[in-house]
Amino acid sequence: MNAHAGEFDHKDTRRFKHTRIGIWDLYEERQTLACKRISSILQTYTPIIYSVPLLVRMLKDVLSIKRCSILLPAYFVVEVLASLIPAVSLWYSGQLLRLVEGVMEARTVDTTVLVHFAAAHVICAVAMRFLKYSRDCMMPRLSLYIKQFYNERMLLSAVRLDLPAFQTLYQLLARIAIILLRLLSCLLVLSTVMWEQQDGLLLVVLSFLQYLLPWDSTGKAVVGSLARYVVWAATTTNENFICMQGLKELITDPSHRREFVAGNFSEHISARFREASQRIGHDAVEFPELNRFRSFKDCLSITFIIREIMHVLPQIVFALRVVKNPMTTPLSLASLILIKQVFDPFSSTDFSTSSMLAGLATQLSITRKVYNMENIRNKVVDGTEPFPENQQSLANGICIEFRNVSFQYPGRDRCALRNVSFKIEAGQLCVVVGVNGSGKSTILNLISRIYDPTEGTILIDDRDIKTLKLADLRAAMSILFQDYSQFPLSMRENIGLGNPALAREDDKVHEAARLGDAEDFIDELPRGFDTYLDCLVYNYHGDLPEGTTTLFGHPVDSSPRNVVGGVHTTGAPGIQISRGQAQRLAILDMDYSNSSRTFMRSLVSETESSAGMLLFDEPSASLDPTAEHGLFERLRKLRGNKTMIFSTHRFGNLTRYANLILYIDETVQEKGTHDELMKKGGEYARIWNLQAKSFIQ
Numbered sequence: 281m282n283a284h285a286g287e288f289d290h291k292d293t294r295r296f297k298h299t300r301i302g303i304w305d306l307y308e309e310r311q312t313l314a315c316k317r318i319s320s321i322l323q324t325y326t327p328i329i330y331s332v333p334l335l336v337r338m339l340k341d342v343l344s345i346k347r348c349s350i351l352l353p354a355y356f357v358v359e360v361l362a363s364l365i366p367a368v369s370l371w372y373s374g375q376l377l378r379l380v381e382g383v384m385e386a387r388t389v390d391t392t393v394l395v396h397f398a399a400a401h402v403i404c405a406v407a408m409r410f411l412k413y414s415r416d417c418m419m420p421r422l423s424l425y426i427k428q429f430y431n432e433r434m435l436l437s438a439v440r441l442d443l444p445a446f447q448t449l450y451q452l453l454a455r456i457a458i459i460l461l462r463l464l465s466c467l468l469v470l471s472t473v474m475w476e477q478q479d480g481l482l483l484v485v486l487s488f489l490q491y492l493l494p495w496d497s498t499g500k501a502v503v504g505s506l507a508r509y510v511v512w513a514a515t516t517t518n519e520n521f522i523c524m525q526g527l528k529e530l531i532t533d534p535s536h537r538r539e540f541v542a543g544n545f546s547e548h549i550s551a552r553f554r555e556a557s558q559r560i561g562h563d564a565v566e567f568p569e570l571n572r573f574r575s576f577k578d579c580l581s582i583t584f585i586i587r588e589i590m591h592v593l594p595q596i597v598f599a600l601r602v603v604k605n606p607m608t609t610p611l612s613l614a615s616l617i618l619i620k621q622v623f624d625p626f627s628s629t630d631f632s633t634s635s636m637l638a639g640l641a642t643q644l645s646i647t648r649k650v651y652n653m654e655n656i657r658n659k660v661v662d663g664t665e666p667f668p669e670n671q672q673s674l675a676n677g678i679c680i681e682f683r684n685v686s687f688q689y690p691g692r693d694r695c696a697l698r699n700v701s702f703k704i705e706a707g708q709l710c711v712v713v714g715v716n717g718s719g720k721s722t723i724l725n726l727i728s729r730i731y732d733p734t735e736g737t738i739l740i741d742d743r744d745i746k747t748l749k750l751a752d753l754r755a756a757m758s759i760l761f762q763d764y765s766q767f768p769l770s771m772r773e774n775i776g777l778g779n780p781a782l783a784r785e786d787d788k789v790h791e792a793a794r795l796g797d798a799e800d801f802i803d804e805l806p807r808g809f810d811t812y813l814d815c816l817v818y819n820y821h822g823d824l825p826e827g828t829t830t831l832f833g834h835p836v837d838s839s840p841r842n843v844v845g846g847v848h849t850t851g852a853p854g855i856q857i858s859r860g861q862a863q864r865l866a867i868l869d870m871d872y873s874n875s876s877r878t879f880m881r882s883l884v885s886e887t888e889s890s891a892g893m894l895l896f897d898e899p900s901a902s903l904d905p906t907a908e909h910g911l912f913e914r915l916r917k918l919r920g921n922k923t924m925i926f927s928t929h930r931f932g933n934l935t936r937y938a939n940l941i942l943y944i945d946e947t948v949q950e951k952g953t954h955d956e957l958m959k960k961g962g963e964y965a966r967i968w969n970l971q972a973k974s975f976i977q
């Protein structure tokens with residue numbers, strides 16, 4: 281079978297070579313070494329060339345930041361000056377060399393010239409120090425402004441990407457430009473100085489050659505860069521290894537903790553892990569580690585050997601030169617030292633242009649992703665018509681109709697809903713029931729336009745849902761999803777978000793909390809409505825006085841997991857409440873504060889009702905019967921004439937009051953009121969009786 285477009289076709293043996301490394305299967309594109317080398321060079325430079333428009337855009341964006349418009353050009357001027365000073369120093373070194381040559385020949389020295397050169401050297405050193413100081417002052421501010429700018433930008437486009445990428449990118453760019461400038465200026469001066477020396481230029485060219493290609497100074501990175509740029513993929517089907525990874529996840533993921541502890545899994549899991557590990561033996565490691573051993577043999581590659589030869593070539597040429605013409609040896613030796621002086625800084629890993637170019641390519645691809653995010657079009661296309669025409673009408677509910685709606689989730693072969701048709705009149709209470717996976721939540725997803733139907737039409741107040749402005753549509757409904765999340769904000773803000781228009785009105789927030797049965801337990805929290813259950817802000821600290829156990833109200837934990845960026849932290853998420861409280865709240869907070877958020881949306885402001893339709897996806901899944909009864913009662917009273925849709929697989933209280941029950945299983949199997957469906961004696965009646973019976977027993 282042929283691979284799909286875009287798929288990595290590892291079965292194509294003509295293109296990919298298969299190697300077995302331990303438990304891993306490595307597939308590498310078949311290429312000759314020369315091809316690999318060329319493709320490696322192309323892969324390094326091409327993205328950078330393609331990224332020129334992106335860099336221009338970035339530069340414009342950064343220059344548009346008020347405080348950067350002067351600071352950035354000033355920073356570059358300082359950097360350029362700093363990078364030119366070594367060349368000026370070099371020029372004076374060259375002149376000193378000539379002076380020495382003159383002294384050797386004439387046996388006299390021109391003191392004015394000597395003083396002039398010495399003074400110039402000192403001035404260069406002082407200027408360098410001053411420029412470095414200016415650069416160190418500017419850099420942190422520049423980083424901060426750029427970081428703030430992109431922070432805001434990312435937030436606006438709702439993108440969460442690795443923030444440090446931006447700082448690294450502009451620093452990397454500046455560094456590469458400066459190194460190139462420094463290298464070129466030094467090269468220019470060196471060539472001028474060496475012009476008149478016998479074989480001087482040859483020595484310069486030979487020394488420079490090794491820096492021209494993107495090879496790393498150690499030779500080891502050459503191997504690394506091959507692995508990085510050549511098409512390859514590695515996978516493992518080793519069941520024991522997959523099992524071991526699964527067990528590790530089970531142990532480390534806190535969301536499994538409760539079941540882990542309650543199920544008394546620890547002994548079984550340890551035994552299972554040991555057993556799997558013993559079966560695999562020493563190969564039970566991730567691919568990069570295993571591959572590292574393998575890559576050592578590449579250190580004997582031809583590229584590596586050529587690189588080493590080129591490194592010693594200038595010395596060989598110099599030796600031949602001495603043999604040929606021993607009289608000029610002292611000066612040639614001085615030239616060689618001068619050349620070495622110039623190139624040595626560039627050969628260190630820090631200055632390696634090749635590794636920096638590779639780093640730049642990576643940073644550019646991250647940055648491109650951020651800019652691309654802004655261009656991503658939503659699959660759900662926004663409508664143009666305002667909704668509702670008359671805000672007051674929301675108080676009387678919204679009418680919803682599904683006409684032959686089918687829906688398939690992206691990447692799924694099966695329909696989640698097939699040919700579904702029903703109509704809920706304005707102000708009606710509808711309960712959607714069905715077994716797990718029957719499509720109940722999908723109906724709510726389609727009404728809130730998280731997805732659009734694959735086929736069929738949804739009408740809202742007799743208008744095609746796709747024509748309505750998305751923001752208006754969503755403002756007109758309040759949704760409580762099964763997996764509603766607790767935002768890392770204060771309790772007040774968590775509830776307030778249910779209705780941003782009223783979020784600042786404290787009495788409304790309290791009323792919503794009361795209706796959600798959350799007011800009492802929130803009041804008991806250490807900071808009441810200002811309590812953060814998920815505190816994502818850390819306090820940082822260095823050495824603390826002997827015996828310090830708490831800092832800013834948080835326990836001090838000096839274990840390595842509390843070290844961020846080399847600095848100790850306190851105040852891990854959720855630390856603002858005690859573990860005991862957290863445990864107690866874990867059972868309550870999800871349902872209570874979230875239902876409070878829903879109540880918040882249902883609250884009516886002075887002039888108008890903000891939602892005309894309330895959607896609930898399994899709102900009572902983890903509530904006990906008393907709490908469930910209370911919740912439904914309050915919701916029923918509060919809803920007034922608004923349309924309300926519940927999705928649930930618990931038949932009970934609610935279905936009896938419903939104007940319309942939809943029993944679905946991919947499609948609508950039965951619909952009607954409770955009495956009608958009971959009379960019909962179908963699947964709804966069967967399950968109702970089953971649930972009622974178990975309750976009575």
Ligand SMILES: Nc1ncnc2c1ncn2[C@@H]1O[C@H](COP(=O)(O)OP(=O)(O)OP(=O)(O)O)[C@@H](O)[C@H]1O
Nearest residue numbers: 689692696714715716717718719720721722723929
């Ligand atoms: N995001 C998704 N991507 C792919 N498939 C999905 C997605 N969400 C649901 N499905 C699939 O669509 C079908 C219907 O799911 P849906 O969540 O609507 O059922 P449900 O009746 O609400 O189930 P439950 O009672 O378990 O919540 C299921 O087969 C489910 O696996």
